[in-house]
Amino acid sequence: xxxxxxxxxxxxxxxxxxxxxxxxxxxxxxxxxxxxxxxxxxxxxxxxxxxxxxxxxxxxxxxxxxxxxxxxxxxxxxxxxxxxxxxxxxxxxxxxxxxxxxxxxxxxxxxxxxxxxxxxxxxxxxxxxxxxxxxxxxxxxxxxxxxxxxxxxxxxxxxxxxxxxxxxxxxxxxxxxxxxxxxxxxxxxxxxxxxxxxxxxxxxxxxxxxxxxxxxxxxxxxxxxxxxxxxxxxxxxxxxxxxxxxxxxxxxxxxxxxxxxxx
DNA sequence: CTCCATGTTTAGAA
DNA sequence: CTTCTAAACATGGA
Numbered sequence: 001x002x003x004x005x006x007x008x009x010x011x012x013x014x015x016x017x018x019x020x021x022x023x024x025x026x027x028x029x030x031x032x033x034x035x036x037x038x039x040x041x042x043x044x045x046x047x048x049x050x051x052x053x054x055x056x057x058x059x060x061x062x063x064x065x066x067x068x069x070x071x072x073x074x075x076x077x078x079x080x081x082x083x084x085x086x087x088x089x090x091x092x093x094x095x096x097x098x099x100x101x102x103x104x105x106x107x108x109x110x111x112x113x114x115x116x117x118x119x120x121x122x123x124x125x126x127x128x129x130x131x132x133x134x135x136x137x138x139x140x141x142x143x144x145x146x147x148x149x150x151x152x153x154x155x156x157x158x159x160x161x162x163x164x165x166x167x168x169x170x171x172x173x174x175x176x177x178x179x180x181x182x183x184x185x186x187x188x189x190x191x192x193x194x195x196x197x198x199x200x201x202x203x204x205x206x207x208x209x210x211x212x213x214x215x216x217x218x219x220x221x222x223x224x225x226x227x228x229x230x231x232x233x234x235x236x237x238x239x240x241x242x243x244x245x246x247x248x249x250x251x252x253x254x255x256x257x258x259x260x261x262x263x
Numbered sequence: 264c265t266c267c268a269t270g271t272t273t274a275g276a277a
Numbered sequence: 278c279t280t281c282t283a284a285a286c287a288t289g290g291a
Binding site: 032075077092098110111112113151152156247248 | 289
């Protein structure tokens, strides 16, 4: 789940259900997700305070308290869930913020690859992590500059968080499918119309996914996302979906729509 | 048992 | 220095 659209959905969920409520209790159910902060300091920071604003950069979610920001990353299986007064937290809840009104916000992560920390400033955090610009803020001119500095293929460029923040395996495949570009097309070799297509589809795919709450069942049936299976029919009915192995990950694409050239 | 999984980090090869 | 691959992390599902 957690690529840019998913994290934006979590951000809105937190903004609606987790701001301006006093945090009565901080329940750390599994400290393994804490990075650079112990449960004591997390508790001292949050307990008795409230979250006042949210921000997102790429796949990172930030929430401000008095002077300090909570930072959350969701790994491969993480999400935020709002709980009502008597709801039992999900099995894999790792951190639960209990508000004085009885509701709570749970950070859930089955595989425990996600992380939770604190930072004095989101901008500093982003710089320290070396993250590139948020994918939704990238203009066509910026995209041209970013791609010009790259020697490898398009898919690995889109997924490189130090180049552009927010795009992962699923949405890089979707963007390339919609833009009709092969995953291993040389990033620096795009002509003007290809680059324009890539930029338009990058924006369209991510923002439409957000509009549909990043819910795959509500995304268009013509999207690749719903047909990630080797040998299945391309949703444009042009050919057969194929699976490549790129960087240890499955990359799905349609050779007919996206070409079969490399480099 | 096998292979796969929406992410990141690390070591080593090219 | 850049890019790519495999493995590791932890926990499942098919």
